[in-house]
Amino acid sequence: MKPVLYHCADARSFRVLWMLEELELDYELKLLPFPPRLLEPGFLEINPLGTIPFYQEGAVRMTESPAIVQYLATRHGGGRLEIGRDEPGFGDYLNALSYGEATLTFPQTLVLRYSRLEPAERRVPQVAEDYARWYRARLRGLAALLEQRDYVAGGRFTAADISVGYALLLARTLRLDRDYPPQIAAYWERLEQRDGYRRARAAQGTDGDFAA
Structure with missing residues (x-):
């Protein structure tokens, strides 16, 4: 099946x-x-x-x-x-799998909820603005990673890039993708061009x- x-x-x-x-x-x-x-x-x-x-x-x-x-x-x-446990980049790989969700996606879910999903009377613009800033601040870690590499771990595309890449897709949906550092913009372009x-x-x- x-x-x-x-x-x-x-x-x-x-x-x-x-x-x-x-x-x-x-x-x-x-x-x-x-x-x-x-x-x-x-x-x-x-x-x-x-x-x-x-x-x-x-x-x-x-x-x-x-x-x-x-x-x-x-x-x-x-x-x-994936990056195997005996390969260089194994720690980066595991970290990026979680970073894409816990650090980059979580704040965006609050932006989404309090700017779009809640009924008008329950929306809280200040919460949405605060967590939009949180998301942008947390991109510093990704920008630093991508200064010297094309992908987040092991020198090649892996499941960790899918985890991080989804967060960038959500940011585009929420219009939080303005003024990315060049290395993040180039990274996202590489991901979008993949056949998968x-x-x-x-x-x-x-x-x-x-x-x-």
């Missing part, structure tokens, strides 16, 4: 979709409205958390996008899209429900 990915366009599940396309795996994509816990009848029976992504492969059930891309890299990648990224964009067929 082929793997199944429950996905909302341009949500964190895009990391998994991108990884599946990089690996050229055969999979089933279930595209849901955002947020699925409210708009997709029966989704809570499949994933009680109500969150996206939800990934099924045989008996495996996973909900955290960095963990899923690491799982796919290890199980299906043959070493192509382009296939993932085509597979979802639409921009996110929260795009504006």
Whole structure:
């Protein structure tokens, strides 16, 4: 049975979709409205958390996008899209997998919530502005990494770049991508040009429900 990915366009599940396309795996994509816990009848029976992504492969059930891309890299990648424990850059690789989510994506989710997703009477512009500044400040770490390299770990494209790359995609959606340092702008351009990224964009067929 082929793997199944429950996905909302341009949500964190895009990391998994991108990884599946990089690996050229055969999979089933279930595209849901955002947020699925409210708009997709029966989704809570499949994933009680109500969150996206939800990934099924045989008996495996996973909900955290960095963990899923690491799982796919290890199980299906043959070493192509991960850095092994004995390779230079292993620590950078693990760090960037988490950095893309915990440091770069998290503040953007608060911008998204308090500027777009909440009803007008519950929006808090100051929160959105504060966390937009937080995101931009946290880019210093990425800018420093990319001063001497093209990718975040091991001198080649890996799952860690997918983790970080999704954060840059979300920033574009939220219009937080203005005035990037040249090395980040060039990095994002390299990621966008990848065939796997382009296939993932085509597979979802639409921009996110929260795009504006």
